[in-house]
Amino acid sequence: MHITHLKGRDMSQEGIVREIEVEIDGIKTKVQAGSTVLEAARKLGIDIPTLCYHEPLEPFGSCRMCIAEMSVGSGESKKTWISTTCTTPVQDGLIVKTDTPKIKKERKLILELHMSRAPESPKINELAKRYGIEKSRFVTLDKGESNCILCGLCVRVCDEIILAHAIGMAYRGIHKKVLTPFEIAKEKCIGCGACAYVCPTDAIKIIEEKPILRIENWDVEHEMTYCKECGKPIGPKVYIDILKEKVIVQEELYDLCPDCRRKLYKSALF
Numbered sequence: 624m625h626i627t628h629l630k631g632r633d634m635s636q637e638g639i640v641r642e643i644e645v646e647i648d649g650i651k652t653k654v655q656a657g658s659t660v661l662e663a664a665r666k667l668g669i670d671i672p673t674l675c676y677h678e679p680l681e682p683f684g685s686c687r688m689c690i691a692e693m694s695v696g697s698g699e700s701k702k703t704w705i706s707t708t709c710t711t712p713v714q715d716g717l718i719v720k721t722d723t724p725k726i727k728k729e730r731k732l733i734l735e736l737h738m739s740r741a742p743e744s745p746k747i748n749e750l751a752k753r754y755g756i757e758k759s760r761f762v763t764l765d766k767g768e769s770n771c772i773l774c775g776l777c778v779r780v781c782d783e784i785i786l787a788h789a790i791g792m793a794y795r796g797i798h799k800k801v802l803t804p805f806e807i808a809k810e811k812c813i814g815c816g817a818c819a820y821v822c823p824t825d826a827i828k829i830i831e832e833k834p835i836l837r838i839e840n841w842d843v844e845h846e847m848t849y850c851k852e853c854g855k856p857i858g859p860k861v862y863i864d865i866l867k868e869k870v871i872v873q874e875e876l877y878d879l880c881p882d883c884r885r886k887l888y889k890s891a892l893f
């Protein structure tokens with residue numbers, strides 16, 4: 624479920640910020656219209672586990688870890704349901720319960736499913752421990768070798784932030800996986816590593832073997848650049864070339880690693 628309408632929807636036609644009153648785990652609060660229930664809960668310091676949520680990216684609702692019980696109204700008109708807090712916008716009079724026995728039970732089941740796909744993920748194992756799960760009852764087709772829970776974060780960061788569109792979800796159902804387009808169009812990958820940075824299960828393997836950077840999951844290799852002062856890796860050449868085009872700074876700064884750049888700035892100041 625891709626929710627694109629949540630952000631930037633917090634003002635009335637007159638440009639006045641509208642506030643909405645909600646109650647989360649017994650605490651009443653007012654939040655900006657357009658906020659999600661997850662954002663409202665986090666403002667109150669309520670800890671809701673998430674796996675597919677990353678603040679700068681549009682919510683996606685795929686991991687289901689952030690579910691909560693929600694209700695509006697009272698008496699005969701009362702409506703109750705369970706939904707993902709990261710994709711649900713706040714609404715007037717909404718009452719949210721994030722940690723009921725029912726929610727704990729559902730989360731345990733969801734976690735077991737994630738564990739079966741990513742048994743080696745430290746984050747999933749930490750959550751499993753918190754929910755008292757020792758072993759998943761489920762087995763996946765790849766027996767958990769991919770370590771990927773198909774949360775889509777890597778695809779979204781590549782699409783929404785990096786704008787490279789180098790990877791996407793391929794196939795369906797139990798065969799679904801993240802790949803470069805048709806597994807052949809690998810030239811769109813610029814080797815920035817954002818996919819590995821956001822991955823909640825450490826499923827994306829990036830290996831640097833001088834002078835090559837290899838992203839195993841996408842089967843791509845990039846020529847690396849190294850600091851001309853200390854020899855530390857700076858980044859893939861193709862990525863540095865894009866930065867050179869888009870961020871105009873002194874050309875020679877691109878030949879230095881962040882530490883050597885800092886030293887250069889300091890020596891120029893004093």
Ligand code: SF4
Nearest residue numbers: 771772774775777822
């Ligand atoms: S590789 Fe990581 S970020 Fe990408 S879908 Fe799988 S778990 Fe999510």
Ligand code: FES
Nearest residue numbers: 684686687689709
């Ligand atoms: S964090 Fe809400 S569904 Fe994944």
